[in-house]
Amino acid sequence: MKIIRNIMIAVLTLGLLLTGCAKETKDVKDNPNNNTDGKTNEQTHTGEDNKSKEKVKITFWHNYGADKETPFFQEKIIPMFNEKYPNIEVEVVAQGNDQYREQIVISAGTNTTPDVARLDITDVSGLAKIGALMSLDEMEGFNELKDNLFEGPMSTNYYNGKYYGLPLDTNCKAAVFNMNKLKELGFEDVPKTMEEFIDASTKKGGYTLNVSSAGEWDFLPYFWSFGGVLTNEDFTKATGYIDSQQSIDAVNKLKELHEQGMFTIKEIDGTTDAWDGIKSGEYAMFLEGPWFFAFTGDWKELGLKPALIPTYNNESGSIVGGESIGIFNSCEHPKEAFLFIKFLLSEEVQVLMGQEMGQMPVLKSAAKNPKLTSDEVWSVYLEQLNNARTRIPSPEKATIEEYIKDAFDSILTGAATTEDGLKQAASLLDEVLSQN
């Protein structure tokens, strides 16, 4: 028994020693200026600086789709980078979209973060808050790059006075119309205003407008288009905004359309899926991102058409989505990692990624490129991007998302009055925003 006890003590001690070793490795990694070979970053070499010097390796995680995006990125984009920077080797790791966020959090906790990763725009501030990401403000060429990027997607990377990422691709929602259904409603072309669409739909009867749920991504474009406001401009206060009279009016209008049976919310009504319904001609309109057309090869044959979101009281509002790219604090070669980011944000690559991977460019110059502006889908989305708004950037985005959805859900299902639902949301949001 004594021997067993001794062995157990030895194993436990070994375990503790191993933990200690792991910690030591981590400490070395925590300082981005230290390299494993003892050199500082200033002593390492980029391909541009000196092509004959030692090769540097960086790891890049992404969640691109497996069918089209990943092969193109791996087979076209990476070789282009290798040609330009032969001394920087990029190890590309396709993580897939499922549990991607969780994978990143686990990697942060186990000291296995990549050097660079593609991140959802709403995750950047949260990862910055826990100290996972490196601020990029001091990187060489950051300011020029920033000036040439769209402001909306750029702002999603801002946290606590610094930028912890750069937008990599963006997207927004635009209207998707079924022209056959529109003809039934009496339209020859897409309606420009929501008023005329509502008028025609009400006369005809039946659901014509569909949204999947009352969650932020689905519902906010409607809320904004009908005049709703979430917070003040600095995203620090919700009271007086989300519960203001104009927000109440916006939600009441949507509630009225829902009760009239013109506007259906799939998650609440259990109605046909938006994609299926628009293709079959059950619905006349819904709002969706550019990927709808990438996934619907026969959209023209089905009589579908992308268009700007119709205005209501001369206003409309879309929502910004997309992905950013960030460098992790554990990165041993931040300069080289930033060169990789700069390469991905170059006009040539942004246009290529737009054309071949369906990624909407974040670079202003790339968005003006005739290859994209002449495209009938891209031209609509690039124009719609001008009035697309961002969700509240916050490390507490999950809580915010939950509060907003809860408020809309309870109002639209009749569990709360519009005034009470929005008032409660305002007070809960204020609580979270004050912690930012």
Added chain:
Amino acid sequence: MKTNLVKKRTHTKSNKIYNKSWQAIIFILPGLILAIAFIFYPMIKNIQISFSDYDIMSGKLTFTGLNNYKELFNESQQRFFTAYRNNILYAVVVTPITLFLGLIIAVAINSIKKFSVTFKVIYYLPVITSWIIAGLMFKYLFNPGIQGPINYLLVNILHIIPQPINWLKTEWGGNISIWILGIWKNIGYAMLLYLAALQGINKSYYEVADIEGATGLQKLKKVTIPLIKPTSFFLTIQLLIGSFNVFLQVLVLTGGDPRGKTSVLQYLLYTRTFKLYKFGEGAAIGILTAVSILIVTLILNKKMKVDY
């Protein structure tokens, strides 16, 4: 001479113990190393994190006492208490119904001579079906519109309710859906264990009962149920522990909607940890779950007093 003999014997005896210990160690060591790496170390770390402000990047733990627990208890939405309540309700509803239906089905299958294997397979299939697939199937069944089979049945066929119910968007509709999924998924497991227990009962007990003129119900009450008590105890413990580990059905079916009213402890742990990066609170939920399971097991152990 005698002393030498005693010494020799003692020496041989200690040698034997020494050799036996080494043999034991060889077998224990791999398991012990794995247990330390994957059970004891994470367990100790989890306890530490629950009492600390955990910086995930540096691994630094700053002791904050009961702060994480206080945050959980004082949160304005009271989501912890709702989740805890839902776990208890799940245990109270799902455990007895699963045991009861599992036993009835086992007794029925045990009494038939033909197709018993077919029935066993049919009832066991849900156990091996993925939670995600089962969850998606239930999501379809509980679709909020009239297209949902449950709503269609209740509104159009049975005319029990006038309007379709948005099951997964209401507090009790969502919870009921989660319970039904839990029961459907676990019946096969209970049935299989009960079947094994039933087949282990000596037939002479039933013969004696028959001679005494006992009815079928009396035999079930006085013979079967007392003799399968160890199985019932084991299943109760298993199902109760399982009740505190409910997660996937909530993730797939309701996502905690509406306003966290259908959330459970493990789902809350997941959202606190991976969505809000509140690692300390997540760890605290884990500890509170473990303590709850321990208390339940101890109480049951004492109350049920099973003689194996």
